[in-house]
Amino acid sequence: MKYVGRFAPSPTGPLHLGSLVSALASWLDARAHQGSWLVRIEDIDSTRCQPQWSELILKQLQACELYSDGPIVYQSKREHLYLRYLEELMPTKLLYPCRCSRLQIEQAQTRTRQTLIYPGTCRRHEPVQRSDYRGFNQNASSTDLSFPTPIARSGFFEFFCDTSIRIEVPNQTIHWFDRRLGEQQQNPSLDVGDFVLKSRDNHFSYQWAVVVDDIDQGVSDIVRGEDLADNTPRQLLLYDLLKRAKPQYFHVPLVTTTIGEKLSKQTNAPALDPSCASEDLNKAALHLGLTPMSAPLTERLQSWVQQWSDQCMGLSHRATKMG
Numbered sequence: 001m002k003y004v005g006r007f008a009p010s011p012t013g014p015l016h017l018g019s020l021v022s023a024l025a026s027w028l029d030a031r032a033h034q035g036s037w038l039v040r041i042e043d044i045d046s047t048r049c050q051p052q053w054s055e056l057i058l059k060q061l062q063a064c065e066l067y068s069d070g071p072i073v074y075q076s077k078r079e080h081l082y083l084r085y086l087e088e089l090m091p092t093k094l095l096y097p098c099r100c101s102r103l104q105i106e107q108a109q110t111r112t113r114q115t116l117i118y119p120g121t122c123r124r125h126e127p128v129q130r131s132d133y134r135g136f137n138q139n140a141s142s143t144d145l146s147f148p149t150p151i152a153r154s155g156f157f158e159f160f161c162d163t164s165i166r167i168e169v170p171n172q173t174i175h176w177f178d179r180r181l182g183e184q185q186q187n188p189s190l191d192v193g194d195f196v197l198k199s200r201d202n203h204f205s206y207q208w209a210v211v212v213d214d215i216d217q218g219v220s221d222i223v224r225g226e227d228l229a230d231n232t233p234r235q236l237l238l239y240d241l242l243k244r245a246k247p248q249y250f251h252v253p254l255v256t257t258t259i260g261e262k263l264s265k266q267t268n269a270p271a272l273d274p275s276c277a278s279e280d281l282n283k284a285a286l287h288l289g290l291t292p293m294s295a296p297l298t299e300r301l302q303s304w305v306q307q308w309s310d311q312c313m314g315l316s317h318r319a320t321k322m323g
């Protein structure tokens, strides 16, 4: 399988050092495998994302000489694709409509836990199917490029307005191998429960959009922050149900604040200043166990590709933790 990697920031704010570490690691891994590297803006949730942040993120990446090998893709422009794949999943009869509020879910939870586990209240509803929202257009085949049509799309959002679509998660343990963390396992039905693919406010969820996009863009390798590792089993489940080849995963160590909290907007991580790209790249490289340098960026990146290759060779044999 040809190596295709990606960096997929959500424009809920500018990039900080933690996000640069993910961007650099995914770029280096793609280059070390003679693969391509794509940038995808994950702006599916218009209530949290802003175009100004997308623009700044692209400037920040440019200042670091991390350029996408293909056109920049914006999730906000790909709803038709998320619905097309959702229709592919409908015959499994695992998708069901749910109108439970957060409060109802909280009240139904028997134990106090950090994450809210959906109790399956709406599983008894009829599974979601195409004929719910479009009696017309029955003859359109799935090879038709305009499928589902804009009319079917608006029918879908109207029909499921104020209704989320959840997927029934089978009670099974999912095993996976992370190139840095080694063997991993989770039973998502116990740890997260039936999860949302389309929210009540008519957004496709992160879990769904990220899997559809990675499939659609032919992504073979996902290199991203360790905080996202526990999403992997849910995403692998979706690959299985869609009968698509699964990518390989490499979760990079998080950058933390002096008191050990993950660097993020919530912990007031400073935005990267494009005019300080050289210093910031060195900090990101150091975090990944590479040698900071003062050479021109192109030269530096080249040398880190070699160092990264050497490190990865060791990791793929030992599957031990890095840093």
Ligand code: GLU
Binding pocket: 008, 009, 010, 042, 210, 224, 228
């Ligand atoms: N958009 C996600 C974020 O910025 C990353 C998604 C992913 O890499 O899977 O946290």
